[in-house]
Amino acid sequence: MKYAAAAVIAWFVAVANVSGLAYISVLGVTPDFVLIFACCWAVVRSEEEALIVVPLCGLMRDLAGSDPTGTAIIGFAPIVLLASFAHTRVIESDFPPAIGAVAGGTLIFLVFQSLVLGATGHDIAVWHLIRSVIVPSVIVNALFTPIIYLPVRWFSPPRPLAMQGGRRLTATLTSRS
């Protein structure tokens, strides 16, 4: 059920991204809400879910866009690895890791996408790509993360602490009788 819901949401976000939200342009680029959604889901929820949902998001993005189908399926895959760092729970909140995953995921995806486009016969202007696409996209996607992160966080159960006995440090010292 949760995977069906994730697929429907990813599809809707992908379709909205290329139609209704395509006019949003900050620093000359449009935020990639599908990628942000995939990152937030992967960070906030479990790795088992990320293994299914992230490729689904990639598929939806490919179908809604003009890239060859499969580009985002592969390009989004590193998001799962980035999210796995977040699951080590170095810090309590999921939000900074989500921002990091979005920024890293955007960078990796755009580099992979340009490789695919180059391999399929498209012209790639490397300097322009870095200056006008990759750097602004990393910043803009990170800035738009809260819009997707908050709903994903609200509809997700709180993650149990990874360290056994971690609560003991903050627990009250009253003895149980």
Next chain:
Amino acid sequence: MRLIWWLATVGAVGLISIFLSEQGALVPVRNVHLTISSPVEGVLRDAADPLEDIYTSITDRGSLVRENEELRAQLEELEAQLAEQQGNEQTITELEQALGVRTRRPDDQLLAARVVAQDVSGQKRMIAIDRGTDDGLDEGMVVMSGAGSLVGTVTAAYEGYSWVRLITDPDSSVNAQVNTGVAQPRPVATPEVITGGGSPTPSPTPSPAPDGEPGATAIRGVLKGDLRPVVLLDLLPPDADIESSDLVVTSGLGGNYPPGILIGAVKSVQQRPESAFAKASVEPAAKLASLDTVLVLINFIPARLESP
């Protein structure tokens, strides 16, 4: 270990999908998806229009003010030239009739299409329109704005949906010419277009100033996009006498575009002594960032599609 296997599987599936996609084997899948998503995209785009207007008015306020000032200045200049042009127009019409020459193309058939989506990756400049092979569209067909200036070409045509590569896309290359010494484009006839079903009806397309107009010369080059709002006209003669606001039109060379479609106006010229060619920045006449409706020239078969 599980992650490694997962990555290998996703990588293999993705690569196979890319290969199949490039071979056209996934067209049915895209058709099914587009059949479902097209109505939703249309609704979302309509719903976003008011928000888009607000957003654009906020973000583009500075440029709108500048553009308004420039347009006022141009309007004043053009009004002064209009009286003279009207006399010339009559002379040209009489000469055309006398010589039996048709500078316009009354047999052109245009199909109106709505823009329903656009590529947001930042690495391409493409839009999606709600017309496809069912409406007679094919790859390579020329797409124009509602006012008749060049927008791009169809690069992928599905059943009810097509992707159009804009002239600002890095892969776009158009043989173009600069009409120097022409103060103003000839009056553009409002095209009669097909908006619903049924067979197309003949309609005129706009034509720029003809090469034969007194004082006008055509300087040919190749127009290339590079993701910026302006396009680059390259391979111009190093001593080309080009000035800002000279009109740029398709030259028709190569047979992929009909000649005489307005592309835009020269914004700046780069002529360096050490360079073998001059370059010019061209501002497209069509508002490519905010297209709602476009016209597809469906009876012009580009050279690349013609059978040998």
